[in-house]
Amino acid sequence: MVKNMKENKNEKSDNIAAIGIGAMIVFIALILVAAVAAAVIIQTAEKLQQNAQTTGEETTSLLSSKVVIKNVIVPSTGALYITFELAPGSDPINPANVDWAIVCANGADYGNFAAATIVGAQAAVNPLTPGATYDVTLTAAAAGDLTRCAPTANQDHTLAIQSGAGGFTYEVLNYGADVTAGAKVI
Secondary structure (H helix, E strand, O other): OOOOOOOOOOOOOOHHHHHHHHHHHHHHHHHHHHHHHHHHHHHHHHHHHHHHHHHHHHHHHHHOOOEEEEEEEEOOOOOEEEEEEEOOOOOOEOHHHEEEEEEEOOEEEEEEOOOOEEOOOOOEOOOEOOOOOEEEEEOEOOOOOEOOOOOOOOOEEEEEEEEOOOOEEEEEEEOOOOOOOOEEOO
């Protein structure tokens, strides 16, 4: 007679290993998510740094040759005598690269500061450098600089100066009732 023997299986259910594998999968997924988030943060930081550097370079370029108007007077009928200097920290600049325009009701006059001299000197100077004070005279008459916008009593004209590749200066020329020699405009 054959005895039915029960097979003794001594197998226990091992749930601990399954939990460990699940935890490992979650851990790997968290590492991948963290790596993607870190890459996005690093990329954003690099872009912000590049934008800040570009903005800084553009600002430096704009201010590297800015003209500061010190004084504008009427030296003789229909002319303007402008005293100016470059802003501190400016780069030296060729005076022919400093353009001016005066806008008035009759239109606009324009030119450059190629004839600029150091105050008190007679010879034109090249280049303009920061720390020195310069002057230039804009004359009237048919062959002069101011054919449309000569100083006119009780009018305001706009003087715009662009120097080099960047710096802009705007001044309003306030002419009072007196535009004779020696009248101060700015």
